Amino acid sequence: MIVSVIGASNANPELVDLAEQVGRELARRGVAVACDGLSGVTEAVCRGAKSEGGTTIGIQPGSDPKDANRWVDIPICTGMGYARNAIVVKTGRAVIAVGGAYGTLSEIGHALAEGTPVVGLKTWAPVREGRTDEGIIVAKTAKEAVERALAAVARRDGGWQQRLPSGNPR
Amino acid sequence: MIVSVIGASNANPELVDLAEQVGRELARRGVAVACDGLSGVTEAVCRGAKSEGGTTIGIQPGSDPKDANRWVDIPICTGMGYARNAIVVKTGRAVIAVGGAYGTLSEIGHALAEGTPVVGLKTWAPVREGRTDEGIIVAKTAKEAVERALAAVARRDGGWQQRLPSGNPR
Amino acid sequence: MIVSVIGASNANPELVDLAEQVGRELARRGVAVACDGLSGVTEAVCRGAKSEGGTTIGIQPGSDPKDANRWVDIPICTGMGYARNAIVVKTGRAVIAVGGAYGTLSEIGHALAEGTPVVGLKTWAPVREGRTDEGIIVAKTAKEAVERALAAVARRDGGWQQRLPSGNPR
Amino acid sequence: MIVSVIGASNANPELVDLAEQVGRELARRGVAVACDGLSGVTEAVCRGAKSEGGTTIGIQPGSDPKDANRWVDIPICTGMGYARNAIVVKTGRAVIAVGGAYGTLSEIGHALAEGTPVVGLKTWAPVREGRTDEGIIVAKTAKEAVERALAAVARRDGGWQQRLPSGNPR
Numbered sequence A, B, C, D: 001m002i003v004s005v006i007g008a009s010n011a012n013p014e015l016v017d018l019a020e021q022v023g024r025e026l027a028r029r030g031v032a033v034a035c036d037g038l039s040g041v042t043e044a045v046c047r048g049a050k051s052e053g054g055t056t057i058g059i060q061p062g063s064d065p066k067d068a069n070r071w072v073d074i075p076i077c078t079g080m081g082y083a084r085n086a087i088v089v090k091t092g093r094a095v096i097a098v099g100g101a102y103g104t105l106s107e108i109g110h111a112l113a114e115g116t117p118v119v120g121l122k123t124w125a126p127v128r129e130g131r132t133d134e135g136i137i138v139a140k141t142a143k144e145a146v147e148r149a150l151a152a153v154a155r156r157d158g159g160w161q162q163r164l165p166s167g168n169p170r
Helices: A013-028 A041-051 A081-091 A102-113 A142-157 B013-028 B041-051 B081-091 B102-113 B142-157 C013-028 C041-051 C081-091 C102-113 C142-157 D013-028 D041-051 D081-091 D102-113 D142-157
Strands: A002-007 A032-035 A056-060 A074-077 A095-098 A118-121 A125-128 A136-138 B002-007 B032-035 B056-060 B074-077 B095-098 B118-121 B125-128 B136-138 C002-007 C032-035 C056-060 C074-077 C095-098 C118-121 C125-128 C136-138 D002-007 D032-035 D056-060 D074-077 D095-098 D118-121 D125-128 D136-138
Touching: A002 A013, A002 A041, A002 A081, A002 A102, A002 A142, A013 A032, A013 A041, A013 A095, A013 A142, A032 A041, A032 A081, A041 A056, A056 A081, A056 D074, A074 D056, A074 D081, A081 A102, A081 B081, A081 B102, A081 D074, A095 A102, A095 A142, A102 A118, A102 A125, A102 B081, A102 B102, A118 A142, A136 A142, B002 B013, B002 B041, B002 B081, B002 B102, B002 B142, B013 B032, B013 B041, B013 B095, B013 B142, B032 B041, B032 B081, B041 B056, B056 B081, B056 C074, B074 C056, B074 C081, B081 B102, B081 C074, B095 B102, B095 B142, B102 B118, B102 B125, B118 B142, B136 B142, C002 C013, C002 C041, C002 C081, C002 C102, C002 C142, C013 C032, C013 C041, C013 C095, C013 C142, C032 C041, C032 C081, C041 C056, C056 C081, C081 C102, C081 D081, C081 D102, C095 C102, C095 C142, C102 C118, C102 C125, C102 D081, C102 D102, C118 C142, C136 C142, D002 D013, D002 D041, D002 D081, D002 D102, D002 D142, D013 D032, D013 D041, D013 D095, D013 D142, D032 D041, D032 D081, D041 D056, D056 D081, D081 D102, D095 D102, D095 D142, D102 D118, D102 D125, D118 D142, D136 D142
Parallel strands: A002 A032, A002 A095, A032 A056, A056 A074, A095 A118, A118 A136, B002 B032, B002 B095, B032 B056, B056 B074, B095 B118, B118 B136, C002 C032, C002 C095, C032 C056, C056 C074, C095 C118, C118 C136, D002 D032, D002 D095, D032 D056, D056 D074, D095 D118, D118 D136
Antiparallel strands: A125 B125, C125 D125
């Protein structure tokens, strides 16, 4: 299974630490990470995932695989700039947002629009007509974020899972 | 000049009326409207713009120009689903959001990420760490929204404007 | 109606002249031109269309409307680089290729894959297993190219045409 | 390293066999395969790669990872239809075309436009002004195709290669 992790390229140490933990927790459960493969939160999540032997996918805005951070196993080159946000979000069965700037906000919007579960760690709270939208599942720790994301996927997909010849869960 | 207008495909009568007024106000100032060319807010803004002789551009998610509402002059077929949101936003010198659901939230995020002015009419207020983000310029009426959008473009572009041989402002 | 015109950004005077004539012939028939809005063949077709009062749409690879040549009325900013080729092709009811380099070849492939009529003027002839593919309608003059493109659209669409409130044919 | 393999979804047994061999040859050299992850040539190349323990990436036109053939390890969901062709091509350091229909032609055009080496096995030969374009490196066997693709990458990149912490070559 793949879960997408989103967040700002400029992240403070607290968010970097949180993202790295999210990467570790996903990898320990055999879940691959998709992200934009660049810096800040997404570099930290890749580093965390690799420290536990996970798989990391970098869906990059540009055309050069060397733009990816060094923890990316699979660099996907879209050459589409910000439009790659839609692909990052579609590729994960769930999305975990760690902090985040405006690009993260666009990804949250894409994910919620498509019915993909979104778990938030210190991220945006979209408010409309004075009320906080309840689309984002709020978590306090990396472990809770990963557990709630996987639980949401299981609820949505009815526990669907497929094992490949290689033994990798999709 | 082109201004993009975004909002939900399911809109109540108040938002439909507001969107139609936005279309009229833009057309009266010689500004073309870009949107997704479909229903709800974007149909209303096209109808308003045409009632004042404006130009309407529908940047559609699908591949069939007949999907556009009947007020669209220029149907652009992206065949890219939600990824067209990035194109809708990039095509306008400013963005006016009228109400809106999650797709609108993704477009607001894209626009703010690129430094495109966003004016909001009864739309999302993104909150982070307990504070409402001040990226969105809040307006109360259609006229105010259009005026504030054009003023923001003028500030950003230093009044840049180009006239084409056909006399259409770009 | 919109017809897309494709071709290389570096074009010799013969191709530039041919492209300009294509633009004129389309505009005389009330057909709008879609292209990438840049230089070479696509600048020439826009210039030709404007000289006859036509409408020109530039579906650009970048994010800045000022990248468009001066004959573009409607600059669409995709920010998607080469992936905009798919949008250029989808937006026209038919495609006319004038000369062309590798980017044009990709657009011809996209159009043929989607069943969009392609008319060629001194352009690629794709050969497979020693036989020239017959997907491209070959024309010798700009007038013939435009007439054959419109005839192909009429055959495919059963003469479908819609008139908008503004009187612009879609 | 990643090499992209393209070809038609309807392929005769000869092409299917050839594609499967290409997958095997790539996997034996530790090269991952990127493709659209669907049927015909791309299913065969994935099956071949997995039979030798390789890694397979399916850059899909749709939004559902279950659309991928069963030999895909990493399903990337673009939701962009034909526009994913540009991403398939950008993601590989080289492209191997096995047979192919019009979609393959568009991918060949994209790759050549970006200077990505293209090796052809019984695929298109684009002709312009009566001369066959020499952009495509023609191969006769799967082994020759893979060897020529890797040699072209080495020539272009000056032997650049990066090893990741996981030991996977990028």
